[in-house]
Amino acid sequence: MNKKEILEKFSADPQRYYNVNLFEDQGFERKSCNECGRFFWTLDSERVNCPDHSDDTYSFIGDPPTSKRFDYTQSWKEVESFFVKNNHTSINRYPVVCRWRDDLYFTIASIVDFQRVMGSKVVFEFPANPLVVPQTCLRFKDLENVGVTGRHFSSFCMIGQHSIPNENGYWKDECVDLDFNLLTQQFGIAKKEITFVEDVWEGGGSFGSSLEYFVRGLELGNAVFTEFQGDLSNYKTLDQRIIDMGAGLERFAWITMGTPTAYDCCFGPITQKLIQKTGIDTDSSVLVPYFTEIAKNLELYDDLSQVRKNAIKTTGLSDEQINRIITPLEGIYLIIDHIRTLIFAISDGALPSNVGGGYNLRIMLRRIVSTMDRLKLKFDLDEIIDIQIDYLKNTYPELEKTREDVKEIISIETGRYDSSKQRMQKIVSKLDKEPKVEDLITLYESDGVTPEYLKEMKVISEIPSTFYAKLSDLHQSKKQKEQVNLPLEGVPDTELLFYGDDPREFDAKVLKSFENFVILDKTAFYARGGGQEPDHGSIGGQEIIDITKHGNVVVHEIKGNVPKEGDTVSCTVDSKRRDGITKNHTSTHIINTSARSVLGSWVWQHSAFKEEDHARLDITHHSALTNDDVKKIEDAANSIIEKSIPVKIENFDRGTAEQKYGFRIYQGGVVPVKSVRIVSIGNLDIEACGGTHVVNTSDIEQIKITKTKRIQDGVVRIEFVSGDSAKEFVKKKQQDSESKEKEEKVKEQEKEKRIEQRQLTKERIPVIAKSLLECKQGAITVDDITMELADSGKANFCYSTSNNYDDVFHIGLGEALCNEDPKLVYCGLFEQGEKIRVIVYAGEDISKEKSAGEIVKSISQILGGAGGGSPKFAQGGGIDKSKKEDAIKNAKSMIIE
């Protein structure tokens, strides 16, 4: 079943699917487009083509079809007041970070606000009926078009008009009536200008007809009537029919203003300000035809550069005009658009990063910076943010609160881009040949150099088609989580005692048992979930290994034999473990709120893990934590403990909880149930959470952060301990620092000793050397060092076998003596622990025939070891101390012979 088939079927029966009271009352005609055959409804008897193929397409540019002039802010005020007047509730926008859906990073349509996924089903939850919402939506598909086409945005405001047909809401007739009246009455557009085009919508197993409404070729909105489920040959009406009318607020503003592009009337004063700053001459006789032509051509070509080329050709703009006016304008539009999107995304808690949705934000920021570089525009991003928020807060007052946070994140990210460019440049400059696919992967994985950058730098001409395939192969070998399928059909939900009295000992009936698994009618054992580790304890005297939850059934895995089905067993929860985990769980909430208050509004829980004696919380944050950050977070957490704040647990209907507390409650992820359990610590922290918690923060006694680590871009891990574990940790740390202090003292003493020793050696060497050199013939011994002089012309020999000297002494003395006597060979042997070492120094002249290295080799061999070195200096050693005298004799014979 595809859209085309549905449309064919529906359009074949317009009376049933498309005709509404409005068309009857006003006398709309149904026509088929001469060009494409599409069916549309119009009051204009002369109109023969659908809006996509009409002559008046985009003729509102420079000539709007109404006398009213509404900018972006005013347009919403008009829309809102119209719908409120007509019994709609106006609700605040939902966050652009779509935390209530696992399958979306960002809110992409107003209807998403009210969709909740439960298992494989999407259910709708409306806080009011009917309602209207100015929903900011983020879409990154057409980034290339932003700034160029005049109407594409990376984020836009979708006017969401939603209704469920019941005693409060309405269905097609009233919906189309309202939309028609909105355009004609509130916006002053002539009735003849409005065209409704037949279309259909299909998704998520349901489908329905829809009417798109156009004015002068511009699609303003689309009213979707979600009505059926099944397939085309056999479908039935849904229990819950829904009207999903989505309209683009930016387009409403544009059609009244008739500016060359939608960008000119939707960003407030910033656009003019930047244009003035850049000194672009925005001659409307150039811009109006150019952007009208762009808008028309957009439907004709797939390739954007082709659209642009053609528009330039048709309007006859010169290269000079393009370079001086059009190109810089496109850059300004892009920058403003991207910053507006970043303002919303960062305000709602998203961070630019290299993963998931954060990557889109990073890409946008980099586009902003590189556009400024390319066009040599010097804008102050902070100023742009300020002016935009000043304007946006008319519609979205909440943006004021995060103004400074947005600036901070953008400035950090800009700095990061600069240094990453430098780093990439450095790495790229070292490349000596064109990298192969394998090299590209290494460059990307270990150095973060993207192939896009290499292409930009002209290092490679094209990104190899196999690049992304090979990259994903590399990461696909990771093991997949094993899915265990247990025979649980027909087993009733387990009653969870830990949400009630939470007994630590209880009797329960065995509903089912197989292999090592036991299912009870009720349990006080907490099953693994929400980052909280399972309880330990025993069932019928058998130790529990693991507890997991399958749907609403708790499955206990035990060691040993399982009890018989139907038996009643006595169960005991390991209290000490549970208490430790419970303290850590509440501590996680405390650390989370503390981190947010210390670091900034962008801090959200990323994931968490709670064990008996330690826990960790991963939060979203842009940088690694400093020691100062850690201390502040710890102090904030402990002050919450000191304040003895009661921990309150209440159950709410999900929609009520969201309206009452906002989307901050979804710290731990999406809650797939209708009723949510809200855990609140005063008004400091309010989260939807299924875990076990202490009654009062004072029960935790103490929190100690043990370690923090940046585990991925934009995520910091905080490891901590609480309660007794925290006390133990503090005690141990105290002991550690004491023993470290002692160790350092010993080190210091050793160092002093060493220096003293060295000093002594240094003083003694010249004295001893002088005495030895006084010997003019024969032999003398000074302080266990023997000097033997040979006949003139032959090598002199000086040696010592005393253990009173170390290597530093021998090296020093050898050097001193040989400098004075170039015919001298100095040979020092000394014992060092279990080993014996040899140091040989040879004077300048003698080293040419008697190499120190050779002598050492020979001596060391006798000593049962090895050695070597240069002709003038060598060292070696061995293990056989008893050969010491043999060794020195050998040396003597080698030198003197």
Place this chain on the structure above:
RNA sequence: GGGCCGAUGGCUUAGGGGUAUAGCGCCACGUUCGCAACGUGGAUGUCGAGGGUUCGAUUCCCUCUCGGUCCA
């Protein structure tokens, strides 16, 4: 979780199985009325921690810690 890189006087760093480099800074002396500058000389290092291989490890191998960086 994984990959890569790094840790050498106060700082920046070279090197690489056999006496540990250099620059800046520091100290002393000289030149100078003095400072800067210059010249000469000097001090400062268990080469991140622990283990292994070796006669000998800062260097090679293993483990760990810390830091950086990239990927998921």
